[in-house]
Every structure is written in C-alpha cells, then in structure tokens.
Amino acid sequence: MQAGCLAPQPFLRVITRRISRFTEPRGGGAPIAAFTRISGKPILERGVISIPDIVIVMDESLLNDPLANPLSGLHAEGVVFINTIHNPSEAKKKYTVAAQVVAWDITKIGIDMLGSPVLSTLAGGVASRIAGIKEDSLGKAVEKEASGILTDKALIAKNIEAALCCFRAIQPGEIKATEPVRKENPVIVVPFEPAAISSPSINTTGNTPLRKTGNWRVFKPVWNYKVCTRCMTCVARCPDGCIAVNEDGFPSTDYDNCKGCMICAEECPVKAIEKVREAHTW
Ligand code: SF4
Ligand code: SF4
DSSP states (O other): OBOSBOSSSOEEEEEEEOOOOSSSOOSOOSEEEEEEEOBSSOOOOOSOOSSOSEEEESOGGGGGOTTTOTTTTOOTTSEEEEEOSSOHHHHHHHTTOOSEEEEEOHHHHIIIIISSOOOHHHHHHHHHHHHTBOHHHHHHHHHHHHHHHOOOHHHHHHHHHHHHHHHHHOOOOOOOOOOOTTTTOOSOOOOOOOHHHHOOOOSSTTOGGGSOGGGGOSEEEEEOTTTOOOOOHHHHHOTTOOEEEOTTSOEEEOTTTOOOOOHHHHHOTTOOEEEEEOOOOO
C-alpha cells in the first residue's frame, strides 16, 4: 500500500490464526499470513515477502509451530511484535529472536475495549506505529475499512479508538528496512517455497490427533456439573468432536484438541459452560 510513511519501504508480514467462528470470533484455527509492502512511491513488486522487516505475530502459539515459522527471513535489524502477556526481553529470550522484540497483550485490549478478542484493528495500530505510519492516516484507514464491514457506528468508533490506543502504547526503536529486491524489474515474481511451507497438505496420513490444537485457544470451556442437565447438546454441537461422556455421564472435553471456539457454551441451554480466558504461560 502507499501511505504517509516515515520509514523507508518496510516489508511487513502479519501472521495469525484463521477465526473458527462465523459470528463472534473467539478461538483460533489454521495459521494464516498476510503481507504488505509500504511505500510513499508506487510499488511494482507483488507476491510473498521472504525477507520481512516487520513481523506481527497476533497468536503467540504460532512461534512454536515449525510449519507456520512466522520469523523466517526476519533480519536482525527488523522488528517483531508478539501478542503476549510477557515483556519484550522475556519474549526475546524465550523465542531466541535476534531482531528487536515489541510485546504487548493486545488480546486483553480487544476484550476490554471491543468486548471480544478481535485483533485486526489492534494489530493494525501496532503495525502502523512500528512502520512509521502517521496517526491520522491510521485513524482514517480504520474508519474506512470498518465502515465497509460494520453498520454499528459506535462499534466503528470503538475500533478506531482501540487501534489508536495500540498505536500510542507501542514504542519501537528504529528499524532498518531492506532494499527492495528487483527494484528495476516490474515483473511479478513469486519466490519458490518448499511444499512443507507453501502447501496446506497434511504430509503424513492419520496425523491429525498428533497436532495439539488445544494451544490455539483464547478461551477455554469449563463445565459446571452442578448446572449441567446431561442433555448432551454440547457433545453433538462440538465441531471437532472433542467432547466425550465421562464415567459419571457428564460431558468432558479433550483439552489437547479443543480449539476454544465456544460453540458448546453458546449451544448449552442451561449455560453450564463458562468461558475462561487463557494466556500462554511458560
Ligand atoms: S469443546 Fe467446545 S470450545 Fe472446545 S472445540 Fe468443542 S465446541 Fe469448541
Ligand atoms: S449442553 Fe449444557 S446441559 Fe447439556 S450436556 Fe452440555 S453442558 Fe450439560
């Protein structure tokens, strides 16, 4: 995108998990990444960014995912933002990052300011600050994007406020942007990536249970058996088939694979399932 940008042409990668719920997103899904080139001049190159200057990690659990590999190609003079409850020096040490680390719990900001861990505008605020985009450009961009998908004016205003809150809270140091590759060549070139990175294929048959998708959760369902009537609606509704019936006849979930979509809590007719915030503690 072209923008009121102070830093020289940073390349940006944003990585998160696909939202697994249609109406009110709560839990995570498969890893997804988006890429943006930012410049005050026309941008002629497009495609995947292999050597980012800035990486925004919206879901910390992806840093432990070798297939997602969100920090690949990030150079030592770049910046990574990590959405975490831990401070930057702890995160830098934990994930062995050579680049500058900026860290903050934007999930909490989403819950506090928007009532839900919807992180797009918050991550936009963080990314804008790190990339050197001006505050008024961010406010206008969030208003334009939010107005395209929301009709509630109050919610649009809250999104702008939340994005600006994140923008003002982040204090990154200087970044040194990489020189644009192939700047003399306007041809679109998508770099080759090995299949393990670029394809969504599961390369080994029958390995789904081995992938501990429980670490994708933002919220954890917790059952109150004093209220539960054992109607088994939650068992039938769980999209991942995670809920079994225990020896006492009550529903009991497999937390190794429960992704925290909270459909079970929404469908429970007597509200016997509580939504409890989870954060990654090391
Ligand atoms: S147990 Fe509940 S929160 Fe977990 S995956 Fe199933 S429906 Fe979603
Ligand atoms: S839907 Fe609610 S009441 Fe029914 S079994 Fe599940 S937790 Fe119990």
